[in-house]
């Protein structure tokens with residue numbers, strides 16, 4: 233068991249500044265997910281923690297001890313990579329046992345630990361098979377088994393599920409979560425899949441250009457993004473961003489869209505906006521905050537909107553419908569049968585209580 237502290241970590245590859253002065257603390261037993269777009273430095277950071285890359289500056293502490301000068305094998309870390317290279321000529325059993333044998337662990341202990349890991353991962357009946365005789369998901373489990381028998385202080389995962397098909401990904405994601413419940417070792421997990429990040433993490437660390445954009449519990453990032461980048465990265469389909477101008481009248485505020493149309497903002501949003509008359513904003517409305525209007529009066533902060541359905545994408549449970557607001561294409565997530573054909577007029581209710589207003593110049597959320 234171990235906590236991990238990074239302070240002032242920088243990493244350059246030639247003139248590429250991949251990690252830019254990063255400070256991060258991950259608690260003992262915490263499941264932290266590093267997420268962000270391709271090239272933002274996720275793998276570099278993970279490899280630096282593992283000791284596979286040397287930081288150009290800064291300190292890395294694991295379990296209270298500075299590890300900058302320790303080689304990877306001295307850090308007691310287990311790492312699972314995307315391409316989980318198994319040894320093709322070794323059985324599942326011998327693949328899992330490999331690291332233990334290399335460390336001269338007694339055979340009786342090896343048998344015990346391999347048995348326990350195989351049981352936990354549901355691959356007990358596959359121990360005598362070779363990797364080529366396994367499915368992708370089974371191979372992935374063997375790679376995880378190889379990591380967990382080591383009883384490492386820290387687990388690092390770099391996109392371990394990205395080679396799997398969608399259904400297997402979902403299954404393995406659940407198993408990794410269960411594994412963490414059982415062994416409670418600190419885990420740092422890299423992905424660029426925001427669903428994986430949301431579902432697995434105790435804490436999401438969202439990276440952008442080698443720096444932390446925001447970190448926090450999954451729902452905290454989702455509901456209280458500090459920047460438009462965070463708002464846009466988390467959530468599927470992505471949050472809709474509609475250009476508008478703020479209009480302040482009396483105690484309230486409204487947004488006026490560029491091609492016409494006005495929406496009054498809920499009063500809780502307007503207190504911070506009293507001097508923002510005429511300010512340009514991006515109005516962020518999540519697809520989930522649309523619903524079919526049921527008639528009757530609307531709750532506070534909910535506005536009525538009449539739209540024409542353009543593209544209709546049923547998923548089975550929900551239907552994504554493209555409509556226009558302020559001349560911009562916007563995706564609304566409705567109930568499966570709320571809309572059935574292109575061109576249909578639909579009366580919607582938009583819940584603006586959780587709308588985010590973003591300053592287009594700085595990218596910061598202002599309300």
Ligand SMILES: Nc1ncnc2c1ncn2[C@@H]1O[C@H](COP(=O)(O)OP(=O)(O)OP(=O)(O)O)[C@@H](O)[C@H]1O
Nearest residue numbers: 245248250268269270271272273274275276277424
């Ligand atoms: N060995 C290397 N030599 C030179 N540049 C590198 C090297 N490894 C990574 N980089 C660069 O450092 C930056 C961060 O790369 P990194 O692999 O950490 O990104 P990532 O967030 O893991 O992306 P992905 O989601 O695509 O895996 C990128 O600009 C990348 O091109």
Ligand SMILES: [Mg+2]
Nearest residue numbers: 274275276390
């Ligand atoms: Mg990577």
